[in-house]
Amino acid sequence: MTSFLKIAVDGTSASGKGTLARRLAQQFHLSYLDTGALYRAVAKHILDQGGNPDNEDDALKSAIFVRDHFSWEMLEDPAIRTDIVADATSRSSQFPPLREALIEFQKNFASHPPHKPSQKPWSGTILDGRDIGTIICPRADVKFYCDASTETRAQRRTKELQEKGLNANLETVLQEMIERDTRDQNRTKNPLKPAEDAIILDTTSLSADEVFEKACDIIRSKIA
Numbered sequence: 135m136t137s138f139l140k141i142a143v144d145g146t147s148a149s150g151k152g153t154l155a156r157r158l159a160q161q162f163h164l165s166y167l168d169t170g171a172l173y174r175a176v177a178k179h180i181l182d183q184g185g186n187p188d189n190e191d192d193a194l195k196s197a198i199f200v201r202d203h204f205s206w207e208m209l210e211d212p213a214i215r216t217d218i219v220a221d222a223t224s225r226s227s228q229f230p231p232l233r234e235a236l237i238e239f240q241k242n243f244a245s246h247p248p249h250k251p252s253q254k255p256w257s258g259t260i261l262d263g264r265d266i267g268t269i270i271c272p273r274a275d276v277k278f279y280c281d282a283s284t285e286t287r288a289q290r291r292t293k294e295l296q297e298k299g300l301n302a303n304l305e306t307v308l309q310e311m312i313e314r315d316t317r318d319q320n321r322t323k324n325p326l327k328p329a330e331d332a333i334i335l336d337t338t339s340l341s342a343d344e345v346f347e348k349a350c351d352i353i354r355s356k357i358a
């Protein structure tokens with residue numbers, strides 16, 4: 135039995151990976167890092183500075199800033215969730231220097247998650263993103279790769295945005311999702327792809343509860 139559990143969750147946008155990772159973190163008392171939020175915080179910083187997300191130097195400067203002035207509030211800022219920031223993130227995160235600047239931070243979190251003395255020690259860590267199973271935690275105990283049909287993911291994202299009171303249109307969301315997926319999967323540095331030993335979870339026709347139960351069964355069988 136592993137004493138410190140490391141779980142990698144990768145997948146396409148709106149595939150359910152964030153919801154799954156958050157629930158698994160709670161269930162197994164794991165420290166959680168949403169690495170998409172980290173890349174989003176960098177993109178927001180580029181925009182706030184009047185920079186260009188398609189410019190490698192601007193992207194690197196902001197990655198170094200976010201890494202060196204990191205606070206958890208940066209990842210909880212609702213402003214990183216807008217469509218403008220999502221688009222800028224998918225552009226800026228393709229640059230190798232930006233990704234390099236964030237690698238050590240993520241690896242360090244995976245091995246030594248921040249911990250308060252008053253808190254029960256973590257049983258492990260869980261990170262979700264695009265290159266967790268392949269680059270950040272290649273030796274994770276369990277690797278999941280979540281995916282769903284593009285239409286299903288676009289429907290989920292549209293509903294999510296509308297529930298937040300935002301004006302979202304299915305056709306536009308679908309188009310933007312295809313563009314972002316294409317960029318994530320085709321960038322030269324650490325593209326989105328399942329690790330060879332990842333367990334694929336196709337969430338197209340599964341509810342969030344079903345995905346969670348399935349993942350819990352897999353983890354329990356691995357750590358038994």
Ligand code: DC
Pocket residue numbers: 147148169170171173174220223224225227228262263264265266314318
């Ligand atoms: O998971 P998300 O939608 O919050 O991710 C936002 C963007 O960040 C997405 O376009 C891909 C990028 N990203 C990345 O390149 N590598 C990661 N580990 C996480 C996210």
